[in-house]
Amino acid sequence: MRSLLFRSTLLATIASPVLAQQAPPTTIQPTQIPPSQAAPATTGAQSTPVAPVAAAVPLPRLTDEQARQLVAIIEAGRIEHGLRHDAAAAKVTATDNDTLVRAALDYARAVRTGRLAEADFKEDWGLRPQYWDPLPSFADAVAKNGLARWARALPPPYSGYDGLKDGLKAYRAIETAGGWPRLAAGPDLVVGAKGPRVRALRQRLAVEDSQVERMGDTFDGELKAAVQRAQRRFGLNPAGTVSTQTLAALNVSAADRVAQIMANMERWRWIPRELDKNRIQVNIAAALVTVFEGDQPIMSMKGVTGRPGDQTPMLQSSIHSVVLNPPWNVPTGIAARELFPKGAGYLKANGFRVIGEGPNKRLQQQAGPLSALGRYKFDFDNPYAVYLHDTPAQAKFASFDRLASHGCVRLEKPADLARLLLRGSAQWTPEAIDAQIASGKTTRAQLPTPATVYLLYWTAFASANGTMNFRADPYSWDGELAAKIEKRSQIQAAAPAMAD
Incomplete structure (x- = not known):
């Protein structure tokens, strides 16, 4: 996915006065x-x-x-x-x-x-x-x-x-040339629509997509295909209908796209000059998880990352173990805001027990099918108390908008990741993992080799053919x-x- 080869660049020369060399060396x-x-x-x-x-x-x-x-x-x-x-x-x-x-x-x-x-x-x-x-x-x-x-x-x-x-x-060239006009709000645009808003849509799409015919005020099949290409570049559902989300993405100005690219380039500069060849990368903004082995992607899955207000932090760490059948020690803030107000009946029905009394009391959800952490928790040291984990709430993985957690990263395929990371362990064979999960007992399985994990925030990137892709900036960090x-x-x- 990433090459260690530099791209040669011919630096421009400019006319400049000769700089005097009068001062002594400092x-x-x-x-x-x-x-x-x-x-x-x-x-x-x-x-x-x-x-x-x-x-x-x-x-x-x-x-x-x-x-x-x-x-x-x-x-x-x-x-x-x-x-x-x-x-x-x-x-x-x-x-x-x-x-x-x-x-x-x-x-x-x-x-x-x-x-x-x-x-x-x-x-x-x-x-x-x-x-x-x-x-x-x-x-x-x-x-x-x-x-x-x-x-x-x-x-x-x-x-x-x-x-x-x-x-x-x-x-930058698009911005210098005047950018693109803002599309007016109105009813959803679908195949068969006609009028000036369709004509404006064609002209807007043509700025970034050379395949689009600028002339015409009819929403036909070719224009639908162009809308779908744009929606894929924005990480939206490629339904081919221009509704609120697509309109909002198209109306981000060229100047703001320049700023977005600048922000993502800066984040690249924070990354070590050499990434570990065996690693797990999480794109927080896109809620995607990719596993690399020998610097090649070998597994990819959807994730659910932190919602605005409960941001998933950017960091680098190392996964050292997998907790099988993990209980959930509920953070104090979540317990106070979201769980205690639901009452004792809700807590009991969902496997929570209260530990302690008074202002120091806390909640723990027992391991099992109701646990918010599911059957697998992937631990790595960090000051934010975040980790990767399973979840019983599978419906969110079918959504294009998957920023819904309290900051941790929920995994679409946690069992596959656990088997991959524990591969080579004499103790934790696939059969042993399955047996432990079936037992319902909590245990910590040490990885034979720690796995580096990067939580990154990418909202702009180029595809292999050079086409720019953008994602929403859910945390307003760009x-x-x-x-x-x-x-x-x-x-x-x-x-x-x-x-x-």
């Missing part, structure tokens, strides 16, 4: 590690670490030609990698060697490990970039006159990132992240520095 003094580069705890959010003591390092001296080349790299890259929305804001204003070098180091950190600083992260954004010092590789590139090669090696080495980069260029990228870029452009 040094970068020992500082704290930039908060945005803090090494991540694999179990979730982390605090800024204490920086190691480092010796002062002199800033490289650029030749006039290198200075011109570096300005071109930074200005083009700020747009290509979604660090600035508007091209006018991407200009480099440095007028001396040291300011330009600091701008280059800041640019390199942003492209390699993300634009945000520690203070910009929300609590639920538990996936944080690893610390990386850009100075050694930059100094080597200056010494060897290899700035273009150095710049090409900065972005995340994934085809998923490359696809977004291409998509960003395309949607706009917030894009705004943080823009604000942090403004701050750093005003005073580029290593961290002083």
